[in-house]
Amino acid sequence: xxxxxxxxxxxxxxxxxxxxxxxxxxxxxxxxxxxxxxxxxxxxxxxxxxxxxxxxxxxxxxxxxxxxxxxxxxxxxxxxxxxxxxxxxxxxxxxxxxxxxxxxxxxxxxxxxxxxxxxxxxxxxxxxxxxxxxxxxxx
Numbered sequence: 079x080x081x082x083x084x085x086x087x088x089x090x091x092x093x094x095x096x097x098x099x100x101x102x103x104x105x106x107x108x109x110x111x112x113x114x115x116x117x118x119x120x121x122x123x124x125x126x127x128x129x130x131x132x133x134x135x136x137x138x139x140x141x142x143x144x145x146x147x148x149x150x151x152x153x154x155x156x157x158x159x160x161x162x163x164x165x166x167x168x169x170x171x172x173x174x175x176x177x178x179x180x181x182x183x184x185x186x187x188x189x190x191x192x193x194x195x196x197x198x199x200x201x202x203x204x205x206x207x208x209x210x211x212x213x214x215x216x217x
Contacts, residue, residue, distance in 0.1 A: 080144045083130045083160065091126045091145060095119050098147045102154070110217070117195040118215050122147075122156045124188040125199070125211050133162025133209065149217070153197075158211040164203045 079094050081087040099115060126145065134141035143160040193199050196215040203209055 079146075080142055082140045083134050083143050083162070084140045085130060087130060087143075088123060088126060091123060092119070094145060094147065095122060102149050105149070106217075114215075118154060118156075118213075121192040121195040121199070121213050121215075124192040124195075125156070125158055125213065128188050129158060129160050129162065129209075129211075132165075133160045136163060153214050153216045156211075156213040158209075160209045161207065162209060164207075165201055165209060 079090060081090050099110070103109060122145070126143070129143045133143070141160060141162050143158055143162075146157040148155050148157075189199070192213065196213045198212075198214045200212045200214075201210070
């Protein structure tokens with residue numbers, strides 16, 4: 079799917095994931111665990127939200143991003159591409175323990191959540207200026 083990098087695109091990301099889970103369920107011998115799906119969905123949604131929020135922040139009009147989901151070789155993958163500014167790693171926040179989280183600051187946890195939810199999160203920028211994200215989680 080390819081969509082505009084606007085907040086409403088998250089609805090389309092979730093719809094795409096819903097179709098993906100249905101098609102995958104038809105091909106798998108047993109159903110995926112609900113928590114497993116929730117982890118992968120969380121990671122995909124967090125990366126999409128970061129693209130929406132940061133990749134085109136300095137441009138007057140929204141850009142676009144692509145999401146491709148696939149299952150193969152005992153794993154599922156999400157591939158994102160966008161043409162926004164390069165990702166520059168900043169200090170990643172670690173969420174405070176629930177019993178200590180009185181009023182934690184909003185934002186800054188998305189990449190940490192994505193990394194915790196899947197087996198790998200990889201990023202690269204091509205020489206042509208394309209940001210490429212790949213998320214993988216073993217079945």
